[in-house]
Amino acid sequence: MLDAAFFRRWMAEAAAVVTREADRLTELDSPIGDADHGNNLQRGFAAVVTALDAQDPKTPGAVLVLCGGKLISTVGGASGPLYGTLLRRTGKALGDAPEVSREDLAGALGTGVQAVSTLGGAAAGDKTMLDALLPAVEALAVSFEAARAAAEQGSRDTIPLRARKGRASYLGERSVGHEDPGAASSALLIAALADTADTATDTTAPAKDGSDV
């Protein structure tokens, strides 16, 4: 089962990986965007870590609601409302349970991803973060590692797509051949989740059959 501490570690890991990969995200955002995706997410997740230290939310849902609100207040652009809504709605869907299962998280994340789709008016194949998140949610029902692999594959699969939403859409055919930076950062967020689950398995109670917690 996953408790508030697990979710805090996930957010801290997300902050770390966004910082490590900020330059790559910004590079991806240059040919088809405006070259700031890495910096914006880095700023937002740094604020998330500070808020978690200051407020100490007690349930998984409360952790994600707090983090989502913080992203909305600090990131700006389209990423702020979209990532903020993802975490807030996922957190709300988790309710106030002190611990949740991976399956619970998969269901809640599905609600969060649906909210992102509604807010941004995008669907699968539009070359957006949804192209990483939708397959990840489905695979999370199987395992954390499957979710990581699905998100990474989904992000790579945006390369041949023509963007239909967001700023890359203005490029039309010229958006083809580039990986979507939002899908790439979504894959990082899911990778951070899988890494957090790995660590939890290593240091606490490894599942006997070697599967994910």
Added chain:
Amino acid sequence: MKMLINVPETVVPDALRGLAAAHPELTVDVENRVVVRRDAPVEGKVALVSGGGSGHEPLHGGFVGPGMLSAACPGEVFTSPVPDQMVRAAAAVDSGAGVLFVVKNYTGDVLNFDMAAELAEDEGVQIAKVLVNDDVAVQDSTYTAGRRGTGATLFVHKIAGAAADEGMPLDQVAAIGHRVNERARTFGVALSACSTPAKGSPTFDLPAGELELGIGIHGEPGRERRPMMTSREIADYVLDSVLTDLQPRNPVLVLVNGMGATPLIELYGFHAEVARVLGERKVTVARTLVGNYVTSLDMAGVSVTLCEIDEELLRLWDAPVRTPALRWGV
């Protein structure tokens, strides 16, 4: 790329401190990133709040003052401000007559202003919104995020601001804003890419002998790249795009807008070509503005905005305005 900055992280607050030092008639909250005219809220008058990413100066902070914006919310460079800023600005300028949000059609701006409108209304502020989407370079709005908001933003700020100054109620000020937007069209070209402070190098690669047609205002590439053209050829191409879409029967306002790194001598030379084409096409010019107003950092290039007007819109355009970047009649 050399830049006149300290460190990239403080570019926006540094510029706000400078704006405050230069313009004591503005209240600049550097920490919360809100620029407010000092005499706000103005009793009985509708207030205008706009904002967007920084890097488009003088838009938006340079348009705050009597006859134009009541407040502006600057985001990070090319990044929409966050809802907290708009909520704070709305609370600071609302006299009880309501607040008009002027929003450029970019996904981030739309999402953040929508969230802010909800929050401000919860706090009892009446909000109306005008979405600016004047960029004709975006042809296929079904398969994109829709036409971008660019040069026409200045016309909406000025004319709706004058309407508010005359004491019109919120729905009427909003209606004026919509009317301006519906009759305004823009097309922009870039001769060079711009460099964001965070990246420190050009956001896309534009070879010396080529130009980008149909750019937005965030350093994003345009819809087409061609071998470099003369000022005359560019004016023909740009105005053909605008006039095909607008087909004005009434006089127009003309904005020949520099993108940030094109000197005024080139802008005026280009405007001579613009005036020639408009004459050939029998379009009557009511008023003209040439200069750097809705910029894209250090991008070289130009955009042309035409806005078809009537007597009321012309009266509001000519009304007094007193802001850092636009002032006349006072």
